[in-house]
Amino acid sequence: MPVDNASELLKYYEVYETIGSGGFAKVKLGRHILTGEKVAIKIMDKKDLGDDLPRVKMEMEAMKNLSHQHVCRLYHIIETASRIYMVIEYCPGGELFDYIVAKDRLSEEETRVFFRQIISALAYVHSQGYAHRDLKPENLLIDEGHNLKLIDFGLCARPKGGLGYELMTCCGSPAYAAPELIQGKAYIGSEADVWSMGVLLYALLCGYLPFDDDNCMVLYRKITSGHYKNPHWLSPGSILLLNQMMQVEPKRRLTVRQLLDHPWVMKGYSSPVEWHSTRPLGHIDEDCITEMAVSLRRSKQSTVQLVSEWKYDQTTATYLLLLAKKQRGRPVRLRAEA
Ligand SMILES: COc1cc(O)cc(Nc2ccc(C(=O)Nc3ccccc3)c(OCCC[NH3+])c2)c1
16 A cells, blocks of 8 residues: 555645544644645545545535535545545634533523524535534534534435435434434434534533433433433523423424524524525635636636636635635735745
8 A cells, every 4th residue: 555645735735733633533733835824634544444434425525515604614625545635624712512611611691602603504504405413512613713613524414305304324422312313213314403402502501411321221211201400500591492402202393493583592682593604605706716817827717617616626725715814804815836
């Protein structure tokens, strides 16, 4: 097996320290040389992937179709003989999980800011026909603007007939999994995601889980019973919302659409959750095209055509990172091509 010399990766990125590792992947910090933008680089050895390879392919396909202010963005895929590299949006605030642990629990007001972003992300993901199926604080990262980004679409599903169709594969983390999912029943992905959002909301407001036990059979019984304690500091509004989301019967559960303007979600706000993407797929930004055309010594028109192929190669990465740079208020400039 040819040893991977990462030459393809190092052509376009400086690679720094490892910032996360788990399962079959590790994540390193990186910097895109042409734009100077920082990135996260998820590195997977194909030999370690085994039968997880289809899951990785599924995630990459999903991420190519998802572009949203609260979903971590995929910029570049580099596949070599032995490895897959995914270049992803940089989220230096770390995991929401660690943030909750550090603060013990969040106030209702701070929870509401984050929860509105989670609703925005899921409303968008569902509108694209996907269910995430592994919602938990570890899969929500905080970016440099202190905003949440949904990550890890390795377990997401896009049923052929649309989200209304039933899924069978049991997956995700038990503590956040809906009763119908752990009972192996046919379930609707978006309904299972709402249950997990309820568990997430509870974790934000309480600092611990509504259903927890070291023995997984006891844990399953707690989840399928749907009984959990409401600590004294929860407001009546929070207690009601949690109850409406953690309904054992999926059809009695709130939908993500109903969450958009739910009274608890609206408290202190004058408008429902804005869930449409502010960075729609296929959007072509004039300034970025102009800078790339100059750098690539191509006409603007041929640059638009090249970018619009969305191959998730160096061209896609350069365009998206230049756009990210512009959105951060930095000059829309590329380093002179070496
Ligand atoms: C869709 O986005 C995905 C998919 C996926 O499968 C994995 C990830 N993982 C990421 C993405 C970004 C970071 C990151 O930027 N972390 C970071 C940067 C600077 C300082 C500290 C952290 C990432 O971090 C690794 C885990 C952090 N505990 C993982 C995104």
